[in-house]
Amino acid sequence: MNLKSHLIFTLYTVYGILLKGISGQYPLVQNVTVTEGGTANMTCRVEYNDNTSLQWSNPAQQTLFFGDKKALRDNRIELVRASWAELTISISDVTLSDEGMYTCSLFTMPVRTAKAYLTVLGVPQKPEIDGFTKPAVEGDHITLTCMTHGSKPAADLRWFRNEKEVKGAKEVNASGKTFTVRSSLQLHVDRNDDGVAYTCKVDHVALTQTPQQATEVLEVHYAPRVEIVHSPAVPQEGQYLKLECVSKGNPSPDPVMWTKDGSELPDLDRMIVEGRDLTFTSLNKTDNGTYRCEATNHLGTSSAEYILYVYDAPTTLPPSTTPPPHPIPPDPTAQLGARASDPTVTGNRDPNALGQHGTDHALIGGVVAVVVFVTLCLIIVLGRYLARHKGTYLTNEAKGADDAPDADTAIINAEGNHAHAEEKKEYFI
Known part of the structure; x- marks a missing residue:
């Protein structure tokens, strides 16, 4: 490396060190x-x-x-x-x-x-719910207000009806470096709101693990509603019958009142009232009538009626579920009749089916008898008619031969009559 190159390299190195020191x-x-x-x-x-x-x-x-x-x-x-x-x-x-x-x-x-x-x-404070005074009455309009202080930035408030989110009206006010947030929920309460939990939750960036919330459980008073549930469906003499008075109201309308045809129950030995239930230990015809259940609380009265008609007890015993001790031989006549209509029928026949075939045979026999009787009557009338006309014909043939002493003379006289008849013919020209 020459001197010039070495000098340039040295300058760049020093400049780099200086830049590094300055930037560092x-x-x-x-x-x-x-x-x-x-x-x-x-x-x-x-x-x-x-x-x-x-x-x-x-x-x-x-x-x-x-x-x-x-x-x-x-x-x-x-x-x-x-x-x-x-x-x-x-x-x-x-x-x-x-x-x-x-x-x-x-x-x-x-x-x-x-x-x-x-x-x-700023961590928002635990919210508070105002505006509800227990209990509410069905039909009331109430406003639930949820409020939290000290949030920074402003918190968000969310309403839930049980587990379902509902929308409220939000309002934010600054208070120094923090914010006060309100959310209102308008409600028109009815009996379906009784026992419902309304929850206000605070959403904020500072609440990562322990979200703040408040819950208000509504108590709604409402007038009772009554219905009567009964069993069995067809009451019969001697049977057990239970009428249940199902009443829903708040406060609970206890006890309920049972009457028959507008008066007190007549037979308390057989008609037992336990709580809301009316029980008949053994029905009879005297129990027929209109039974009324009435429930009352401070908001009103409700009632329901049940018309009882007791049917006669069944006179025939139900068919036995156990087989007879000895098999009953089938009726050959019924079997023959059954085989004539159905070749697949075997000797073991249902008794109800045999009785049905016997009824059909009797009906067919009656129809055949009527047809035979009518046919005989027609034959008799026709025979008498033919016999009457045949006698008249023979009398005309034998006219003039009645006085003959023997058969030959009668024949001659008969022929003679024909000859005389020809002779008596007159011709006019």
């Missing part, structure tokens, strides 16, 4: 965000330092630490690390007044500085 002596800081009541760590670093001291100052330009020397008497401020390349301090139990621009200074010639902004988040 600028302090480096970062903005910090902390929740009110927490601890903020403020760090200042340099890449290259020629034994020059670092210093932290607060927004009021008060020196907090100069190197490892504490300058401000504040027990909340502590030294974390101090060296030629780094100065880190901590501020515990941070308040909103600690928020602002903090300055890290490097005492070179000239002094170089860097600024970091400390943001303090």
Whole structure:
């Protein structure tokens, strides 16, 4: 390498070192965000330092630490690390007044500085719900108001009806560095709101693990509604019957009142009232009538009616589920009739099916008998008619031969009559 090249290389090396020293002596800081009541760590670093001291100052330009020397008497401020390349301090139990621009200074010639902004988040207080006085009455209009103080930035309030979110009207007011947030919910309450939990939740960046919320469980008073549930569906003599008076109201309408046809129950030995239930131990015809259940609370009265008609007890025993001790031989006549209509039928026949075939055979036999009777009558009438006309014909043939002494003479006379008949013919010209 010649002298000129060596000189140029040396100049570039020195220039690089100078640039590195100059750039490395600028302090480096970062903005910090902390929740009110927490601890903020403020760090200042340099890449290259020629034994020059670092210093932290607060927004009021008060020196907090100069190197490892504490300058401000504040027990909340502590030294974390101090060296030629780094100065880190901590501020515990941070308040909103600690928020602002903090300055890290490097005492070179000239002094170089860097600024970091400390943001303090205001934690919203636990919300409170106002506007509800227990109990409400069905049909009332009420306004639930949820409010929280001290949030920074302004918090968000959300309403939930049980687990389903509902929308409220939000209002934000500034109070110094913090905000007061309100949210209102308009309700027209009915019996379906009784026992419903309305919850107001606070959403905020400072509430990462323990969200703030408040819950109000509504109590709504309403008039009773009554219905009667009964069993069995077809009441019969001698049966057990239970009528249940189902009444819903708040306050609960206990006890309920049972009447029959507008009067008191007539037979308390068989008609037993237990709570809301009316029980008949054994029904009979005298129990027929209209039964009324009535429930009352301070908001009103409700009633329901049940018309009882007791049917006769069944006169036939139900078919036995056990087989007879000895098999009953099938009826051959019924089997023959069944085989004539269905060749697949075997000897074991259903008794109800045999009875049905017997009824069909009787009907067919009656129809056949009527047809035979009508046919015989027609034959008799026709025979008498033919017999009458045949006698008249024979009488005309034998006219004039009745006085003949024998058959030959009768024939001759008959022929003679025909001859005379021909002779008696007259011809007119």
